[in-house]
Amino acid sequence: MKRNNAQLSQAEQLYGVGVDIGGTKIMILIANQAGDIVHRKKVNTSSEFDVISEHIKESLRAAGISLDQVAAMGFGVPGITNSEEGSVIEAPALQWDHVPFRECMQRYFDKPIFVDNDVNCTALGEKWLGSAKNSEDFVVVAIGTGVGSAIMANGSLVKGSNYMAGEVAYLVVEQDMLGDRVNAFGDFGQFEKKISGVALSQYGALPHELFEQYARGDEKSKGIIQQFVTDLSIGIANMVSLLNPQKVILCGGVSQSLEPVLELIRSTVSSLTPIPTSIELTSIGEEAGAIGAVALAFEKAGMDLNRGDWHENAYRTQLS
Known part of the structure; x- marks a missing residue:
């Protein structure tokens, strides 16, 4: 008998990592396909890949999730991105100019990695768990x-x-x-x-x-x-x-x-x-971009996003 995500143990589930890299802060979320957020972390921003990757590793450790359990990672960047090539064309706030983002980040994580503009990620987040559901x-x-x-x-x-x-x-x-x-x-x-x-x-x-x-x-x-x-x-x-x-x-x-x-x-x-x-x-506030980065990761990796009112309720319960 096939079980849904709610019935799987944490060890059996796959997770997405969403990272919203802003001009002043970085928001990191880890969630499963049902939209259950198991970890959130907000830190001061950085344009250094060493620093960003270490924050992600710390978040995975804090959530008790191994890299083997991560299906994919999504990143939102405040600038113009070529989401197909996985590159950042221009992100002035981070002083990035034609940066091969996916290639740089895969030096730290041997996982499918996807990047898009931060507001595009916000839209994906709103569609998945926010004001634009359905x-x-x-x-x-x-x-x-x-x-x-x-x-x-x-x-x-x-x-x-x-x-x-x-x-x-x-x-x-x-x-x-x-x-x-x-x-x-x-x-x-x-x-x-x-x-x-x-x-x-x-x-x-x-x-x-x-x-x-x-x-x-x-x-x-x-x-x-x-x-x-x-x-x-x-x-x-x-x-x-x-x-x-x-x-x-x-x-x-x-x-x-x-x-x-x-x-x-x-x-x-x-x-x-x-x-x-x-x-x-927005109904999901400052986390919309990171939530959308998780959605980006799952969707680009070919994984279905389960949607439903109980996901939003679970999200709100974890915020309280």
Whole structure:
């Protein structure tokens, strides 16, 4: 009689390792195909393969899982990746330029290794265990230090001819052109300069502080946040008109402060495009990228991802 993952002992199960390498932190998760997360670890970021690999080895030891039990490893990187070749074309935050990522990491782990853009991984995480479960068409907009997005269409990630689909940081409006404001690689994009964490921080307070002041009725913050909502809503409305997604999921550090203005964003987007969509905040937070990296590992290795409500319940139980 065939047993499912829930009935297998830990020694019998295969696991995926997901690593979200960010500009400030590295998130490592180990999970089985059912979406049960058995270990999580967050450390300061590093671009050194020696350091990254050692953190992974420490996580496996802490989880009591041998390398033989690891089916595959997935990595999310904040930059442009060639996911087919397993290389990082450009990741400025890590000072990586045309790095043969898979080849470098396989010096430490003789396992199938896969790499993709971090926001693409976030989309995979949202589809597996997050806000986009059972959704085939959705957009993830990540608002943190910078701004990025991932597009899921007909159940597949849209990559683009140069692996640059979803680079919404470079969205422009008429005022950008009239003001001679241009987009260039190596610099924040024009859309990014309006709604990112770095953009909001120029007003003398951290982004979450601005939203807290806005919620208290502070007049100065009111104007700043209303402009933020306008700029973000224009961008979302254009994405919705172009892609007709079932959902737009907002994630990233800044998104954690958006609850007070979420209804305003929804109504503003609705006024700018007649195409309906649902705008939601991520339900799995900062772990979405690492969860998606696990999903990437399993899917690229040809292993099925079991989906179901009880997986989400198990995930939430482990968080509490």
